[in-house]
Amino acid sequence: xxxxxxxxxxxxxxxxxxxxxxxxxxxxxxxxxxxxxxxxxxxxxxxxxxxxxxxxxxxxxxxxxxxxxxxxxxxxxxxxxxxxxxxxxxxxxxxxxxxxxxxxxxxxxxx
Amino acid sequence: xxxxxxxxxxxxxxxxxxxxxxxxxxxxxxxxxxxxxxxxxxxxxxxxxxxxxxxxxxxxxxxxxxxxxxxxxxxxxxxxxxxxxxxxxxxxxxxxxxxxxxxxxxxxxxxxxxxxxxxx
Numbered sequence: 533x534x535x536x537x538x539x540x541x542x543x544x545x546x547x548x549x550x551x552x553x554x555x556x557x558x559x560x561x562x563x564x565x566x567x568x569x570x571x572x573x574x575x576x577x578x579x580x581x582x583x584x585x586x587x588x589x590x591x592x593x594x595x596x597x598x599x600x601x602x603x604x605x606x607x608x609x610x611x612x613x614x615x616x617x618x619x620x621x622x623x624x625x626x627x628x629x630x631x632x633x634x635x636x637x638x639x640x641x642x643x
Numbered sequence: 644x645x646x647x648x649x650x651x652x653x654x655x656x657x658x659x660x661x662x663x664x665x666x667x668x669x670x671x672x673x674x675x676x677x678x679x680x681x682x683x684x685x686x687x688x689x690x691x692x693x694x695x696x697x698x699x700x701x702x703x704x705x706x707x708x709x710x711x712x713x714x715x716x717x718x719x720x721x722x723x724x725x726x727x728x729x730x731x732x733x734x735x736x737x738x739x740x741x742x743x744x745x746x747x748x749x750x751x752x753x754x755x756x757x758x759x760x761x762x763x
Contacts, residue, residue, distance in 0.1 A: 534689070566748030570690075577739055577756050578690065583749035621690055625748050629706045632680075632692040632743075 536622055536635035543641040549610040552638045554622030556603040566625035567605040569598060572637075573618045581620075582607060609640070617642040645670040647740050647754035655734075655761050661727040665740030665754060672721045673698070678743040679723045680750065681714060683736040691736075695743060696723055730761045 537555045544550040556564050567585045570578035580589055582598035585605060595616075597608045605624075609616055622635040651663035665679070672679060678695035685691070694704040696714040704712050708727070716723040727734060737758050741750040 568747075568749035570750070577753040578750070579753070580749045580751055583744075583747040583751075587747070589747075589751065623690075623749070630692070631695065631703050634690040634692065637689045 534636050535626065535630075535633040536624060538620075538622060538635040538638045540636070541639045541641065543643055544609075544612045545643045546612050546614065548612050549608060550612060550640065552607045552609075552620055552622075552640070554605045554607070554635050556605075556624065564600060564603060564605065564624060567598070567600060568623045569596075569607045570621045570623065571616075571618045572621065578621060612642050614642050616640060645742060645752045647742065647752055649738060649740050649754045649757040651757065651759070653758060653760060655730055655759060656763050657731055657761055658729055661725070661730050661734060661738075661759055661761070663725045663738055663740075663757065663759070665723050665725075667721045667723070667742075671718075672716060672723060673718045676745050678703075678745065679714075679716060680741045680743045681725045682739045682741055682750070684739070684756070685733075685736045693725065693727075693738075732761050735759065735761045 569582040571581050572578040581596050585600045586598040595610045599606050619637045621637045646668045648666045655661045680695050681693040694714050696702045696716050699716045711728040713726045737756040739756045740754045742752040744751045
């Protein structure tokens, strides 16, 4: 069982907003401060969309935002576009021997 | 612009050693602040962290790989490598090399990935 839990799928219509939660199921992720989010299109490598919970790398659309409350981090995508349809993974640095863990991934479908 | 590119055999026999190399361009592998990493993705599944190397002196591995993994770094060629021993069909996956930015706590650059199949 992954240390980070995500829903298997979410969906939304173009223009809508969706939120993908990522819940830490143990205290192994420490303060859960080093949370990052990755977008992966089929056949492509993952791409970082959010780092350090809520920071956007240069070049990433401001439609993508991250937040955290307690042991749940969230990725919100506003103004959904067809190109946002992809798999999204959360990740965290931990204070165990498994230094980095990933969530199981969430498939976003844009209806 | 930093770029990473994996290379190595696409087919490995069971019980043998899987060996991959990642060539880094656009930046030095000897620069501080980054872990050079391997991550794999089983077909149709999620991501699994394999391990990190930092400056050729520090390595960190996923304990689930039970001591079968070694990551090394060659500053003269700006490459780092993965060796995974005693492979089984369960090691069939897409293998990615990536740079982990310590200040950001994220994998900021990735290779395109290479599929390695374990089969006789």
